[in-house]
Amino acid sequence: MAAPLTPDELLTTTRAVRKRLDLTRPVPLELVRECLEIALQAPSGSNAQSWHWVVVTDQAKRAAIGEIYREQFDRYEESRGFAGRLFADRPERAQVQQRVGSSARWLGDHMGEVPVLVLPCIRTGGPFQAVNQAGLWGSLLPAAWSYCLAARSRGLGTSWTSLHLPREAEVAAVLGIPDGVHQGALIPTAYYTGETFKPAPREPLDTVLHVDAW
Template identity: 70%
Template sequence: MTPTLTTDELLTTTRTVRKRLDLERAVPLELVSRCIEIALQAPSGGNAQGWHWLVVTDAAQREAIGDIYRECFARYEASKGFAGNLHADDPARAATQQKVGTSASWLGQHMGEAPVLVIPCLQTGRPLPEGNQAGLWGSLLPAAWSYALAARDRGLGTAWTTVHLMREAEVAEILGLPEGVHQGALLPTAYFTGETFSPAARQPVSEVLHLDRW
């Protein structure tokens, strides 16, 4: 598929896709591979390129990961930090948050049905250090987002989630991950239903931009 979006369109319409993931349509592995190939152009600290990508298409493995995700999501859904509970006292945002919560709950039940699960990982060869890990994950997460952008430009939808990391070790066992390889996200990938996506409502730049000082 030839990319057709402008840069601005791509950056403003790459949405988290949940209910609009087409769970019935197969996704060609070569298309996912091309998106990862593009993602590998992202920066990494010291040009270390310590990333690895688990692309899960096997039905039994997807189901097993989906079962873990469903159970982890139930814990998240019951927490104060659940997306559907945020900004409840702000009428301008409460309805949107409830919509996000409903959508997230749907994905919580259907994660294992997505035709492709992509799990970007970072190989450190050791346990994660204590304290500030921003530099460490900064060598993986830009590439993971580049994957989502490349997928969007090729008619695929993704959803960035980390809920499964409550039980990361169990997912690692399913995938046969060696010690010292750490999962950064879970990206269900599928063709999306409907026509396209629009930019989302966001805070004005004037409310979040700080010049020189807070």
């Protein structure tokens, strides 16, 4: 049963859930299917609907993916782009970023324990072309975000992650994903604890808005 959220509430309170994912409570596959049925209503280029969805509940496979993710997170945590060290010269932003970094570290350590892992994929039939890929991913990512919104409205938390993608082939081998099908994200899915989600602080719109010209 979906929660009675207005569209604006749903859109502004669907947060990246990490430490508040309930690792002990099983998630019914039927509930995940319900969220994916909603996701399939998203648009895709030429209405091709080239998406595929890999839902991982097997403990051993989740553990294998979790180990790949943890190793990738270790590398990310040492990089200049790590969330926890961004905006160090802006105290009001740095504090938020440090919390994000801590939360992300927790997920890095526990990804393999999350009850359900969802990998949205798209069939390309071959390698990527060396051109702007917005059109390709625009036929998958709206549906993946619709999945996250549907999950939120049904009491499930998600977090959009992509750190595993440099080792996409290894994850594909774990799951038997064929050549010519590419992963767009890794979305851990679990019931969440607490109900205090609220809009997050953001930079003012006018700092990023350009009307008629840059």
